[in-house]
Amino acid sequence: MGGFEHILIIGGGVGGALAHDLALRGYRVTLVEKGELLSGTTGRHHGLLHSGARYVLHDPEAARECWQENQILRRIAPQAIEPNGGLFVALDERDQSFYGRFVDRCRSIGIPAQPLSGAQAIRMEPALNPTLQGAVLVPDAGMDAWRLPMHFFATARANGAEIRNFTEVTALRMTGRTVAGVDVLDHRTQGIASIGADLVVNAAGPWSGRVAAMAGVRIPLQLGPGVMVSVRGRLTQRVINRLQPAGEGDILVPQRGLSILGTTAWLADDPDAVAVPPDHVQRLFELGRTLVPEVGRLKPLAVWSACRPLLRSQAAADPYRISRSFDCFDHAPRDGVEGLITLIGGKATTLRAMAEKAADLVDRKTGRSIACRTRETMLLPYRCFWRRA
């Protein structure tokens, strides 16, 4: 258990990576999560470890972040990744019109991009739409959306962080305009308790607006839920993307014996009311079938939605154009509330980088300057989480 300030993290998603970073820096860390760990957005994505190529056409900053984090996660959590690459496939003239720019931008960011003819791509992935005109091989990968972040939780716990699931924050404890801790409801015991902290980090994803509201502050959070569908059957070895600017139904992510079709996006207000619009499932099958025709003959095994906690942008009202970048806010200069930081935006691929940025802000708040070590620190296998010494 670290000897520096006590940092309390609200949210068992990306917060796991933050608990790991802060524990390595020597802080005393407590993380509370209202349900099971990773039961919000972070555990519920389609399983893509982005190479960054998806973003090169419209969000080079996100592309760069993704490529950097892709390489780091492959190194520190190799057992949570199917490292088989991904193809961006051009199916028609419009796709072809992006081809040259796509390859150039990948290369300018440093993302390896290998152009392939249609015939070469079909030899690699025979299930692809045979009318494809060309493809680009990039270092996308599949990740286990539960087990990769559980590596962070396992390592954080081994380094002394206290991880409490089924522990719901009911209020922020305020001393004047300073957040001094949280009140929690422990769903196991149905007991109420207070936990004091030197600093509280709001990493509650789609629910972070509610946490911020407990301190009377507003944050630029835009909920952008999306639907995904899984089908039984491993249709491809690699991730398959449509070579177009990001849009709905543009990806198939294989994992184990499944293939996952993603995604749609819309804007919402309530993180708890993200019912799957029925027409989205049909759209995903229609679009998935254009990438891999076999999809059209399969039935959904699971249909689910996840709520992206996007960083609201004045510039973009289209949910596909809102940047997948992230930010963290110190509410002292911003809102006059001391002792509270909020971390929002980002995506599963960049969870370590999000944690680093938030931990750097914790350092500034506590007047410390401790080097981040999460880029090079191998994570413990996730199973260590349940093998307590």
Add this chain to the structure above:
Amino acid sequence: MSVRPIEVRILRCRPGRIDPPRFQSFRIDAKEDLTVLDALEHIRLTLDGSLMYRHSCHHSSCGTCACRVNGMERLACTTRLLDLGAGTVSLEPLRGFECVGDLAVQTEPFYRDIDPAWSCLKPAGPIGGAETGTEQGLQRFEECIECGCCVSACPATRSHPDFMGPAALAAIRNEMLKNPLAADDLLSRAGSERGERWCERALACSRVCPTGVYPSRHIADLRDELKGPRST
């Protein structure tokens, strides 16, 4: 899309508080694609916020949402209520695990005999239509999602709590195939006093496995290897 009223009976439990456990019924209108997990989310968010269950990926990849549905181990996320064909659906936690609240169980014992260092990846199998050998160098996650269904369904784990159970034995067998240098040590674990000897060949593990691991086949392979000198 058809909608049917369904009575969802959930075994409510809080050790020391709601103890012994008791069933509580909730009535919900189930559309044809509503899963057990969707129903649990609906009940927690609109009817009873104290309901505890585990969930994460919602598509049978993480293995956290396993429970007993009408007495049979299943993943809540891929079990559709209306497919169960009854007006009443009973949900209970997995057996063989300590209940921490309602359907949520403590999974630490599951990992007692599964070494954290054992690989989660294996060489990728071929894909339909691909030329043989094109899968070379590619990797895939092991099929086992560590959901605990097999342990809960196994009659031997109930009569012999020390039995390491079908998931650990299947994991040992898979690790032996990938790590021949450690095979003798792994086989001796399978042959230990907590190992294969307790298997009653009930095959319940393979029947309930949601990802096709077929633990009983791995256990049979281990049994053969334990019987005689290793043939490889």
